[in-house]
Amino acid sequence: MRAAHAGAGRWVVKIGSALLTACGAGLDMAAINAWVAQLVRLRAQGRQVVVVSSGAVAEGMRRLGWERRPDAIHDLQAAAAVGQMGLVQAWESCFQTHGVHTAQVLLTHDDLADRRRYLNARSTLRTLLDLGVVPIVNENDTVAFDELRFGDNDTLGGLVANLVEAKLLVLLTDRDAMYDADPAQNPAAQRLATAHTADPALDAMAGPSGGPLGRGGMQTKLRAARLAARSGAATWIVGGAIENVLTELAEGADIGTLLLPEQEPLQARKLWLAGNLRVRGRLHIDAGAERVLRQAGRSLLAVGVTAVEGDFRRGDLVACVTADGREVARGLCNYGAEEARQIKGLPSSRFAEVLGYVDEPELVHRDNLVLT
Numbered sequence: 001m002r003a004a005h006a007g008a009g010r011w012v013v014k015i016g017s018a019l020l021t022a023c024g025a026g027l028d029m030a031a032i033n034a035w036v037a038q039l040v041r042l043r044a045q046g047r048q049v050v051v052v053s054s055g056a057v058a059e060g061m062r063r064l065g066w067e068r069r070p071d072a073i074h075d076l077q078a079a080a081a082v083g084q085m086g087l088v089q090a091w092e093s094c095f096q097t098h099g100v101h102t103a104q105v106l107l108t109h110d111d112l113a114d115r116r117r118y119l120n121a122r123s124t125l126r127t128l129l130d131l132g133v134v135p136i137v138n139e140n141d142t143v144a145f146d147e148l149r150f151g152d153n154d155t156l157g158g159l160v161a162n163l164v165e166a167k168l169l170v171l172l173t174d175r176d177a178m179y180d181a182d183p184a185q186n187p188a189a190q191r192l193a194t195a196h197t198a199d200p201a202l203d204a205m206a207g208p209s210g211g212p213l214g215r216g217g218m219q220t221k222l223r224a225a226r227l228a229a230r231s232g233a234a235t236w237i238v239g240g241a242i243e244n245v246l247t248e249l250a251e252g253a254d255i256g257t258l259l260l261p262e263q264e265p266l267q268a269r270k271l272w273l274a275g276n277l278r279v280r281g282r283l284h285i286d287a288g289a290e291r292v293l294r295q296a297g298r299s300l301l302a303v304g305v306t307a308v309e310g311d312f313r314r315g316d317l318v319a320c321v322t323a324d325g326r327e328v329a330r331g332l333c334n335y336g337a338e339e340a341r342q343i344k345g346l347p348s349s350r351f352a353e354v355l356g357y358v359d360e361p362e363l364v365h366r367d368n369l370v371l372t
């Protein structure tokens with residue numbers, strides 16, 4: 001059963017500061033090299049990987065010669081800005097020895113709350129993955145403060161799992177698994193092998209952080225797993241100190257805690273779409289488009305659209321209706337209403353000529369479409 005969740009597909013792997021730095025003091029290159037060797041192996045086995053990497057503040061502190069983690073947010077932001085240079089340098093140089101490119105992706109909460117920016121982040125990440133590049137994601141600490149912050153990289157990992165529709169989110173931590181109580185408080189605590197993210201009993205088991213470097217403890221890991229589950233990803237909480245831990249997971253080893261989502265990825269995403277957003281406009285589609293949507297479950301192309309109603313933006317939810325006003329489907333439109341009016345009836349090959357750019361060849365991608 002574990003192996004089924006560790007198969008091919010996209011993995012988001014979150015590695016916390018404690019696992020990348022030598023006791024919080026600067027980056028541990030040997031550790032990063034070892035992570036890279038495992039990640040490269042996962043890729044060679046047919047998986048795509050996104051790394052969510054902490055460590056910027058710790059490396060910045062070392063570079064600036066600071067011994068204590070500062071309390072002032074501006075100092076933390078400055079340390080993160082300095083340290084992020086070293087962090088991406090470290091990942092890039094280690095991956096380069098395997099001939100693999102990396103990309104720096106810095107995100108704030110705002111980037112994912114705003115539909116347009118969400119779609120842009122999503123397309124960029126997907127493009128990077130299709131190009132065979134390993135995105136190295138961290139919070140954009142320079143601009144993120146208060147309500148713009150994710151606050152911890154566990155949460156960021158959960159949201160990135162939604163963005164790339166990951167199959168698995170791996171949260172590496174200092175304990176070897178999630179326990180039925182905080183082992184720092186209760187030495188008799190037992191490992192939880194498998195559970196459902198939605199199980200309310202988990203809340204009472206997850207405590208706050210025990211370590212000096214960790215910030216969220218098990219509570220933020222549980223919350224991240226619940227976020228990831230919204231798009232159908234399973235989450236594996238497992239010890240970063242276990243030898244070859246990622247390779248072990250890939251083989252379905254009985255280690256760590258596997259938290260299962262209630263829904264399969266596609267179904268989860270579609271339910272989320274259907275339930276959470278307001279319809280901002282209507283695309284009138286022809287009989288051919290209705291047929292491919294209903295029977296073949298395909299994307300909606302502009303060529304099948306005859307009219308565009310409403311004032312919506314890229315990423316908004318639109319309804320697809322037939323000439324006689326029946327609603328066939330709902331989905332997130334890759335183009336705003338203005339652009340959609342310009343490209344309706346046209347093949348995707350003409351988008352660049354008409355708009356001056358191409359966002360996506362589909363008007364509504366099938367992954368973002370729910371039949372109604």
Ligand SMILES: Nc1ncnc2c1ncn2[C@@H]1O[C@H](COP(=O)(O)OP(=O)(O)O)[C@@H](O)[C@H]1O
Pocket residue numbers: 016017018172173174175177178179180181182183184205206207208209210211213214215216217218219
């Ligand atoms: N139920 C639990 N099972 C395991 N660890 C728990 C639990 N509740 C609280 N914790 C604490 O959470 C810590 C791990 O989280 P954290 O310190 O944020 O680490 P990381 O840097 O790996 O994100 C553990 O050291 C442990 O003390």
Ligand SMILES: N[C@@H](CCC(=O)OP(=O)(O)O)C(=O)O
Pocket residue numbers: 015016017018053054055056057058080138139141151152153154213214215216
């Ligand atoms: N963005 C911060 C990471 C914050 C964070 O969540 O750290 P951790 O609890 O070690 O995963 C940094 O790079 O230092």
